[in-house]
Amino acid sequence: MMGTEGKAPRPPVRMCVRCQVTTETPVVVCVVHQNSGPGFVVYACRACAVHFPPQPDARTTLPQSGRAGDER
């Protein structure tokens, strides 16, 4: 008998990549894509998530020249 009745499911806890503490409110800070096999998602707690740059998906095409438009 498994006896799963009346038991609440575990909260989706993740370990913060920065402070190595498990958090119940994980924030995705990075998604690592691998050539072979599935990628994995890097989580951080809410306190550490502010120290990470925003998701690079929307701004992955930024020019590498930094501030452009002022060269003469």
Ligand SMILES: [Zn+2]
């Ligand atoms: Zn953290």
